[in-house]
Amino acid sequence: MAKMTSAYANKVLRKLQEDKEFWRNKEQEGALYIAALDEEPVIPEYDYTEVAGHITEIDEKIVRIKHAINVNNVNNSILVGSDRMTIDEILVRMAQLNRRKNVLDEMRKQQPKTRINSGFYQNRKTAPEYQYINYDLELIKKEYEQVDSRIAEMQIALDKYNQTFEFEVAL
Numbered sequence: 259m260a261k262m263t264s265a266y267a268n269k270v271l272r273k274l275q276e277d278k279e280f281w282r283n284k285e286q287e288g289a290l291y292i293a294a295l296d297e298e299p300v301i302p303e304y305d306y307t308e309v310a311g312h313i314t315e316i317d318e319k320i321v322r323i324k325h326a327i328n329v330n331n332v333n334n335s336i337l338v339g340s341d342r343m344t345i346d347e348i349l350v351r352m353a354q355l356n357r358r359k360n361v362l363d364e365m366r367k368q369q370p371k372t373r374i375n376s377g378f379y380q381n382r383k384t385a386p387e388y389q390y391i392n393y394d395l396e397l398i399k400k401e402y403e404q405v406d407s408r409i410a411e412m413q414i415a416l417d418k419y420n421q422t423f424e425f426e427v428a429l
Contacts (some may be wrong), residue, residue: 264420
C-alpha cells in the first residue's frame, strides 16, 4: 500500500504510460525483422515473454491506481462555495459547465445584426439578407461570466484537494 495524492497518482500514471510505450516500441521493433536471402540476418534482441510481462505488470499498476482514484472520487466530498460535492460530481459538473460555456461564448460573440453574404453571382435576389440574434446579448454575457466563475471556483477547490488529500493505493 502506498499513500498518494490525486496529483501525484496522475504523475505516476503518466510515467507508467511512458514505460508502457517504451515496451510497446520494443515489441514493435523487435517482433519482426527483414533479411535478404544472400545476407546474414541481423536479428534484433527481442524476448516476447519479457516484453509481455512488463506490459502486463504496467497495466496492472495502472488499473490499481485508476481504481483507487475512482474510489477516492466517489467517496470524498469538498466544499465548493456553499455546496458540498463529491469529487466525481465536480468532474461531471465541470464538464457540463465547460460545454455550456462554449455555447455561451459563441452566442456572446454574435453581433445583434449581421449581413448574410449571399454570393457574387446570385441574380434573383437584389435585397441583402440579415441575420438577427433572438436573445438578450447582455443576459448571455452575464450568464457566461457566472458559468466561468463557477468553473473557476470548482477548479480551485479541486486543485487544492488534489494536491493535499492522500488516499491508499494497493501497489
